[in-house]
Amino acid sequence: MDWLNILNLAVSEMINPISASFILCALGLSVHFGYTGLLNFGQAAFAGVGAYAMVIGILTFHLPILLALLFALACSAVFALILGIPTLRLRADYLAIVTIASAEVFRYFMTTIGFSSVTGGASGLSQFGDEFWALNPFTFSGKVGFGPFEYSARDWFIRIVAWLLIAVSAVFIWLLMRSPWGRVLKSIREDEDAVRSLGKNVFAYKLQSLIIGGGLGSLGGMVLVMNFSTVAPQNWVTTFTFQIWTVLLLGGAATILGPIVGGMVLFLLLSLTQSIMSGLVHLGWLPFLSDPQVGQIRFLLIGLALMLLVIFRPQGIFGNKKELQFNG
Amino acid sequence: MANEIAIGQAEPGCKKVDPILIADNVTRQFGGLTAVNVDHLEIPRGQITALIGPNGAGKTTLFNLLTGFDKPNTGSWTFQGKNLAGMPSYKVARLGMIRTFQLTKALSLLTVIENMRLGAQDNPGERFLVSLFKPLWRVQEAKITANAESLLERFKLDAKRDDYAASLSGGQRKLLEMARALMSQPKLVMLDEPMAGVNPALTQSLLEHIKDLKTNGTTVLFVEHDMHMVRHISDWVIVMAEGKVVAEGPPAEVMKNPAVIDAYLGAHHDTDLGTMQIKVVKEDKK
Numbered sequence: 042m043d044w045l046n047i048l049n050l051a052v053s054e055m056i057n058p059i060s061a062s063f064i065l066c067a068l069g070l071s072v073h074f075g076y077t078g079l080l081n082f083g084q085a086a087f088a089g090v091g092a093y094a095m096v097i098g099i100l101t102f103h104l105p106i107l108l109a110l111l112f113a114l115a116c117s118a119v120f121a122l123i124l125g126i127p128t129l130r131l132r133a134d135y136l137a138i139v140t141i142a143s144a145e146v147f148r149y150f151m152t153t154i155g156f157s158s159v160t161g162g163a164s165g166l167s168q169f170g171d172e173f174w175a176l177n178p179f180t181f182s183g184k185v186g187f188g189p190f191e192y193s194a195r196d197w198f199i200r201i202v203a204w205l206l207i208a209v210s211a212v213f214i215w216l217l218m219r220s221p222w223g224r225v226l227k228s229i230r231e232d233e234d235a236v237r238s239l240g241k242n243v244f245a246y247k248l249q250s251l252i253i254g255g256g257l258g259s260l261g262g263m264v265l266v267m268n269f270s271t272v273a274p275q276n277w278v279t280t281f282t283f284q285i286w287t288v289l290l291l292g293g294a295a296t297i298l299g300p301i302v303g304g305m306v307l308f309l310l311l312s313l314t315q316s317i318m319s320g321l322v323h324l325g326w327l328p329f330l331s332d333p334q335v336g337q338i339r340f341l342l343i344g345l346a347l348m349l350l351v352i353f354r355p356q357g358i359f360g361n362k363k364e365l366q367f368n369g
Numbered sequence: 370m371a372n373e374i375a376i377g378q379a380e381p382g383c384k385k386v387d388p389i390l391i392a393d394n395v396t397r398q399f400g401g402l403t404a405v406n407v408d409h410l411e412i413p414r415g416q417i418t419a420l421i422g423p424n425g426a427g428k429t430t431l432f433n434l435l436t437g438f439d440k441p442n443t444g445s446w447t448f449q450g451k452n453l454a455g456m457p458s459y460k461v462a463r464l465g466m467i468r469t470f471q472l473t474k475a476l477s478l479l480t481v482i483e484n485m486r487l488g489a490q491d492n493p494g495e496r497f498l499v500s501l502f503k504p505l506w507r508v509q510e511a512k513i514t515a516n517a518e519s520l521l522e523r524f525k526l527d528a529k530r531d532d533y534a535a536s537l538s539g540g541q542r543k544l545l546e547m548a549r550a551l552m553s554q555p556k557l558v559m560l561d562e563p564m565a566g567v568n569p570a571l572t573q574s575l576l577e578h579i580k581d582l583k584t585n586g587t588t589v590l591f592v593e594h595d596m597h598m599v600r601h602i603s604d605w606v607i608v609m610a611e612g613k614v615v616a617e618g619p620p621a622e623v624m625k626n627p628a629v630i631d632a633y634l635g636a637h638h639d640t641d642l643g644t645m646q647i648k649v650v651k652e653d654k655k
């Protein structure tokens with residue numbers, strides 16, 4: 042096995058656009074769950090709404106890219122209102138159920154033939170990225186970079202855009218959470234009734250939190266589809282939501298650095314386990330496994346690692362044990 | 370004494386000279402059980418009123434109803450002349466009617482000082498867009514913090530300023546909850562068993578705090594089981610049993626009232642309530 046190669050590949054995976062997209066979605070979840078205590082099991086739907094709205098804005102409404110982005114954020118806010126208004130006055134579990142269900146409804150809706158002239162139906166939409174890629178200031182050909190980070194001009198551009206979005210989102214969350222507004226959110230996580238008794242409109246704060254975290258999720262969705270150059274219903278499966286939860290819990294739910302590092306670590310681990318295990322398969326050390334099975338089994342290992350983490354380090358890598366444990 | 374507060378005879382539901390809160394026909398049923406059934410009740414402004422009664426009398430439920438935390442089957446009530454029935458709890462609090470909870474609701478994973486700051490109202494930094502720009506809320510936040518610190522000092526919690534509320538003892542949490550309720554300078558504070566679990570060494574100073582509130586013009590309504598304390602600080606006592614108001618009056622008179630002795634002790638009529646400590650099974654969460 043070529044260890045240097047394996048390591049290079051893994052480190053390079055840490056900042057790939059998919060990892061960045063997961064991180065944006067997980068930052069949104071940290072606003073929902075980590076800071077407000079809202080159980081959103083439909084972050085994939087927020088990502089999907091953002092991605093589809095941006096693409097439809099470009100293809101159907103011929104919006105310039107920036108307007109399409111704003112349109113997507115507006116759609117995700119409307120989606121948050123639709124989910125939040127009926128459920129956020131009820132007990133926390135109602136939101137959890139409604140978000141899971143809505144993610145499924147969203148996916149089936151996007152698959153239906155009736156709207157496929159706009160949504161592309163089951164095969165989805167593509168060829169929407171021309172304007173975005175035309176913004177790329179890099180013109181070099183071939184790969185440029187250092188160490189493990191050697192990419193083409195196109196790959197550099199999407200990575201830089203994605204990580205700038207992460208940086209801006211992180212600063213945004215940091216500004217919010219150090220403020221009295223963030224204090225109300227954290228208090229709602231602790232005990233809603235206490236917050237109500239002090240004259241705060243808990244419902245309005247929860248709705249704001251749902252909109253903001255959902256908006257971050259839809260940014261993640263937009264990055265994902267720009268990278269794939271296509272958007273399709275099967276991108277937004279429940280597994281996607283649970284991988285975002287993995288990123289969040291890995292790093293620590295009520296932290297900003299947590300989801301960022303959690304995302305990088307998850308993709309590092311996925312790449313390492315993939316390379317090492319398929320290396321072992323080729324050496325004949327794992328005769329009971331075939332190459333495609335390796336891809337599956339590493340998710341099993343990650344799941345196991347997540348269980349151990351939640352049991353033995355519930356606050357995640359960065360969380361403060363005193364401040365937040367995984368106790369819903 | 371009675372004449373200073375009540376109009377005419379001190380009897381259940383009697384009118385007050387200057388009521389701050391007036392409730393009419395408030396009922397609440399849980400299944401077949403009528404937890405609260407209050408025909409008419411007035412709370413005198415600027416006085417300390419004790420609400421007493423055996424466990425299960427409906428005191429906490431009445432608090433919940435009046436503050437919008439629970440919905441009554443029937444009834445209406447006004448606070449400073451404003452109709453509150455059907456109003457959500459946070460709006461009730463904004464009008465200056467702040468309650469505490471029998472089962473303490475300290476925000477455990479926030480620090481003591483953050484708990485206190487949360488109690489302030491009209492903090493511009495609690496609005497979403499304003500919160501992003503610290504210069505817009507820094508001054509107000511500093512004022513709130515200074516106010517919080519002086520309250521913490523009064524409640525002897527200043528040494529705990531930066532500790533998580535989770536690390537406080539049960540009694541200290543009660544104190545914190547009460548201090549936090551005072552952050553917004555309420556017109557009426559409703560304390561649900563403020564002394565339960567508080568270290569006896571602290572009860573005396575807690576009594577003083579409650580008396581100070583009155584001096585500053587705040588109306589106090591509190592639920593308490595300790596008759597010594599009730600007699601010591603309250604100007605007026607309201608007795609509930611089985612959801613109804615069964616007696617009202619100045620403390621000394623109420624404690625001699627046969628209906629009250631009945632409610633508490635059943636047949637043991639010959640005991641003077643003022644001299645005995647009523648033992649109650651207190652719900653305890655942790």
Ligand SMILES: Nc1ncnc2c1ncn2[C@@H]1O[C@H](COP(=O)(O)OP(=O)(O)O)[C@@H](O)[C@H]1O
Binds near residue numbers: 399422423425430
């Ligand atoms: N949420 C509820 N559901 C059913 N019964 C309740 C509920 N809350 C209170 N009760 C009942 O109502 C009665 C009054 O309770 P409560 O107001 O807590 O009394 P107190 O505070 O005077 O001890 C009790 O019999 C209690 O069991």
Ligand SMILES: [Mg+2]
Binds near residue numbers: 428429430471
């Ligand atoms: Mg009670």
